[in-house]
Amino acid sequence: MAASPTHIGNYSIVEKIGAGATSNVYHAQHVKTLASVAIKQLRRGRQADVYLDMFATEVALGRKMSHKNIVRILDADLHESDGAYLVMEYINGNALDRSEQVNTLPPILTVLSVVEQVASALRYAATLGIVHRDVKPGNIILMPNGLAKLTDFGCAVPSSELGAVVAGSLAYMSPEQLEGDALDQRADIYALGAVTYRLLTGHHTFEADNAFDARIAIHNYPITPVETYRKKLPKKLIDVIGRAMEKNRDRRYADWDEFIADFGNAAHEIRMSDYDLDLYRGFSMSTQSVLSSYMSADRAFSRSGFSRSTLPESYGI
Template sequence: MTDGIPQHLGKYEVKNEISRGSMGIVFLGHDPYIDRPVAIKVALAESLNDPESGDRYRKMFFNEAHTAGKLTHPNIISIYDAGVDEENCYIIMEYIAGGETLKSYTRPEKLLPIEKVVEIIFKCAKALDYAHRESVVHRDIKPSNILVTKDKDVKIGDFSIAHINKPDSTTTQAGGVMGSPKYMSPEQLNEEHVTNRTDLFSLGVVMYELLTGRHPFEAENFSRLVNLILHESPPPLRDFRSDIPDVLEKIVRKAMQKNADDRYQMGLELATDLSKAFDQLEKPKEDISVQEMFNSVKKLEFFQGFPDAEVWEILRASTWQDYHRHDKIIIEGELDDCFYILVVGK
């Protein structure tokens, strides 16, 4: 037994605990028929047995299986099965070995490279676009609900308060203010109709945090937080990180517009802009003017006596590159089809 959980739930073997949260405890398990590891999410007994909120909690718990169970996407955690074994309610999910949440990368001392952040949000936007086209709105997009694999791939999880945005849906779904306040859109806080654009607002908040290590709406209490989200613009990204390009500032701003009509309307639109931004990030940065390059090269002892025209010709045929200290430029013994001239450094 582990915290009252038996060694088996249905056909699945229950092993060690992985994590726990407000909606349940997650265990490492094993599917003996397919012979693969699985994650087993078990409902909290005390929440199920609460006389006032037990029924609502049970519906929310199995809501994840109902909503996410219909989704199949490489960047969404797969739901394999769900059931009840005696008094234990459980959901069987894809197990991500060595995974951690994006929350680890929202601290200033542990920020990811800008290119990696763009890649992560791009994948999340594509995954949400797919979910939205299947009429599923997550409603709780935040760093702790996005898992990062060992190779920095991402998986969106925890669809426990997800909403099926379909007129003919017959499923009873939880209403009221649902989500995590720091990542809620204005329409969520106002208890208005929630659409896919709510998830894109929340993803914009996540992107802001991953780029800066700061929350865009930092507040000392809930009422101040609500006022910031509803009425005030967050500080520019460059207030916290000077190397963030303007194109990313514009993307984050658009994602977090107060009026849902002014935001990205679909995840694919956001993903498209991120793809264009990524192409720009990959281009060599022109931090130094062509004239400055010429002046730096002309001063080198190697080029003493070279006519200006020949120095310009060399510059036009060359690529100006910057390297960090201890970077390997070329390794002795390896074949290469070019040579390097050190302008600064040794």
């Protein structure tokens, strides 16, 4: 494994903080101002024209955008001999791929807030004719103050144009994106539906042992019902996820305004409810069934009176 560089351009490297399919990401400081930034640099083995063109597109599209929920691009050098790089604002937060497992799921109110913020960012990008193509938990950073930031437009393309390659993350990829079709905002709506599903359940929308089976599932099989993994989520919220993830894009939400309106209505009902929707978060289905039985027997039952600490070991996650 190659060692991290000590400097890139006018920046000294603090540490490596991430790696993607084509690039590495570093926390860095400007050598004069000491301002903290994040630097994304193409790896040496990814200097072919197709990757350079995608990187140049990311820089060009990123420079067009200014939104509180999108990580800003500050600078770039596409001709650096050690690899093209771009400089972004440094975000002190955690990517949500740390919160996508069954035992690490965020509270439902956090999920609602994140989805609303990312939808706002993607609606803004759509007004500029930009399709992100890689909306997933790992590309959403949640700051301690609750602000969510969408990052990594490395797969982004202008709307209704074909990308140089089929790109994105399979678990969040719509059928038309998988086919390499020209895309519009409905591809990102599908992806955000899949993100919502993952953050609520800790599972992908389909079960597959390999990429081939995943592709078949994306094209042909309905998503696994949310209730398979988490009880008692409101039907209105489940319906929004289902419509966002329709395989035929003409049956999906037509645009972000439609999605945001329906999602907002579902979120409002949840926020106004006094029912503890987090009661089932992070538990196995067998334990959720036990909880449901207790709830049916005693409406005054609450999580404070029956927590993981009081569960028998046989009811583990």
